[in-house]
Amino acid sequence: MKNGLLLTIILVGGIAFGQVNESLITDVTVLSHDSLEGREIGTRGELVAAHYIASRFETIGLKPFQNDSYFQEFSKKTKAHPHDTEFTGKQLSGRNVIGSIDNGSKYSIVIGAHYDHLGWGDENSLSDEHAVHNGADDNASGVAALLQLAENLFSKKLKHNIIFIAFTGEEKGLLGSHFFANSQTSGLEAISFMINMDMVGRLDEDRRLAVSGIGTSPSFVPAMETITSPEFQFKLDSSGMGPSDHTSFYLNDVPVLHFFTGQHAQYHKPEDDVELINFEGLNDVATYIEKLIIRLDKKKDLKFEKTRDASAGKRSFKVTLGIIPDYLFDGQGLKIDGVKDGRPAANAELQKDDVILKMGDLDIHSMEDYMKALGHFNPKDEIDVLFERDGEVILTKVVFD
Ligand SMILES: [Zn+2]
Known part of the structure; x- marks a missing residue:
């Protein structure tokens, strides 16, 4: 508005x-x-x-x-x-x-x-x-x-x-x-x-x-x-x-x-x-x-190639955190660009700019790691999440919906 x-x-x-x-x-x-x-x-x-x-x-x-x-x-x-x-x-x-x-x-x-x-x-x-x-x-x-x-x-x-x-x-x-x-x-x-x-x-x-x-x-x-x-x-x-x-x-x-x-x-x-x-x-x-x-335009017919399917895992997610990832983040981990009220990440007091480093036993180095990790969890699971905020590494518990 x-x-x-x-x-x-x-x-x-x-x-x-x-x-x-x-x-x-x-x-x-x-x-x-x-x-x-x-x-x-x-x-x-x-x-x-x-x-x-x-x-x-x-x-x-x-x-x-x-x-x-x-x-x-x-x-x-x-x-x-x-x-x-x-x-x-x-x-x-x-x-x-x-x-x-x-x-x-x-x-x-x-x-x-x-x-x-x-x-x-x-x-x-x-x-x-x-x-x-x-x-x-x-x-x-x-x-x-x-x-x-x-x-x-x-x-x-x-x-x-x-x-x-x-x-x-x-x-x-x-x-x-x-x-x-x-x-x-x-x-x-x-x-x-x-x-x-x-x-x-x-x-x-x-x-x-x-x-x-x-x-x-x-x-x-x-x-x-x-x-x-x-x-x-x-x-x-x-x-x-x-x-x-x-x-x-x-x-x-x-x-x-x-x-x-x-x-x-x-x-x-x-x-x-x-x-x-x-x-x-x-x-x-x-x-x-x-x-x-x-x-x-100078090329007549571009050759098509199949690529790895970055979002293939998405369909099988049983859980989500309720965050918006920062897709342009280049560092290690998964940087949060926004959290949705009332969802697991917000309930665990995760915030914008936090960088997730570990979910359960799984290290999160990249967006792909994060996608894969989500595929491992089930609704109602309670997991440890390690994240970085302002240079400090913090442990929190996340409960999936
Ligand atoms: Zn759009």
């Missing part, structure tokens, strides 16, 4: 960020405005956002997806539980917004960003407050970058067609991207690669940028190495599986890259607002991706 007039924010933004296109600021501001009520799939706010994105596509000159419409509508069941593999929950209707640049090619590049968010705080909210969750970083930032890429790539003579997709239903379990990827059975072989931007608006002082999926094609790293600016401190991950829409493409053998500027305290809370967006950083991320696309 935020206060203040839309216009004021745009004007202030325009003055404060001279290097940045006005439209980047406007797009984030409009999409994360209170009046869109958090853009939850199936709500009026989602529809308003979809129309806004479609009108931007039209102004840019993108070709509508089908029958003169930018909308790909669908109705889909959610997963009853987040880690389920089957969709057996409630029925939701929504629409992906799709536009393309037709360069007359046999091959296409997909650039995607989800535009839906948590409404007034759905089951994925990390706040107890009933309030509009604006999702400025998650993921108005990615959609704004998508629109900037559409604007800039429109006039370039590329070898590939470019398909721009604003996905819906990501927050409910990748619904929109799953629908697109699985309704395009014949078209998928013609997709050279897919780029996903999910939460790219909070580049920090250290300029840490996470890029995952680099192992899904041998062409990615060499192309990235030729780009010298903008500079980032990259956190690279080979896996094509992750908690966002690129996974839907990876599972259909499409090479993927996911860009992410990292977790923050406002993640999935009403405070994820436009005031906290680093627009220069967002612009730099979009500029980098644009350069990368132009380099990768």
Whole structure:
């Protein structure tokens, strides 16, 4: 939630960020405005956002997806539980917004960003407050970058067609991207690669940028190495599986890259607002991706490679701690970026910035160790957890739900 007039924010933004296109600021501001009520799939706010994105596509000159419409509508069941593999929950209707640049090619590049968010705080909210969750970083930032890429790539003579997709239903379990990827059975072989931007608006002082999926094609790293600016401190991950829409493409053998500027305290809370967006950083991320696309465009059909599945263990978890890990943490252990009230970690008085070193008998050196460790425990288990806080190593007891 935020206060203040839309216009004021745009004007202030325009003055404060001279290097940045006005439209980047406007797009984030409009999409994360209170009046869109958090853009939850199936709500009026989602529809308003979809129309806004479609009108931007039209102004840019993108070709509508089908029958003169930018909308790909669908109705889909959610997963009853987040880690389920089957969709057996409630029925939701929504629409992906799709536009393309037709360069007359046999091959296409997909650039995607989800535009839906948590409404007034759905089951994925990390706040107890009933309030509009604006999702400025998650993921108005990615959609704004998508629109900037559409604007800039429109006039370039590329070898590939470019398909721009604003996905819906990501927050409910990748619904929109799953629908697109699985309704395009014949078209998928013609997709050279897919780029996903999910939460790219909070580049920090250290300029840490996470890029995952680099192992899904041998062409990615060499192309990235030729780009010298903008500079980032990259956190690279080979896996094509992750908690966002690129996974839907990876599972259909499409090479993927996911860009992410990292977790923050406002993640999935009403405070994820436009005031906290680093627009220069967002612009730099979009500029980098644009350069990368132009380099990768020269290759006709990128080779796809399967990667180790970093999140494979997730589905079998019987327990969770109720924390948000710091995915960009480079040190030993698992750094906590946020804790959810009333869950095991919070009950054990673990806090943001604590670093978990040991769970039960298992040493935790990395995110992967943490994932593996979770797979070992059962509901109601009581375990010792060793963690570091301000240089001090502390032992606590955690009881799983
Ligand atoms: Zn997201």
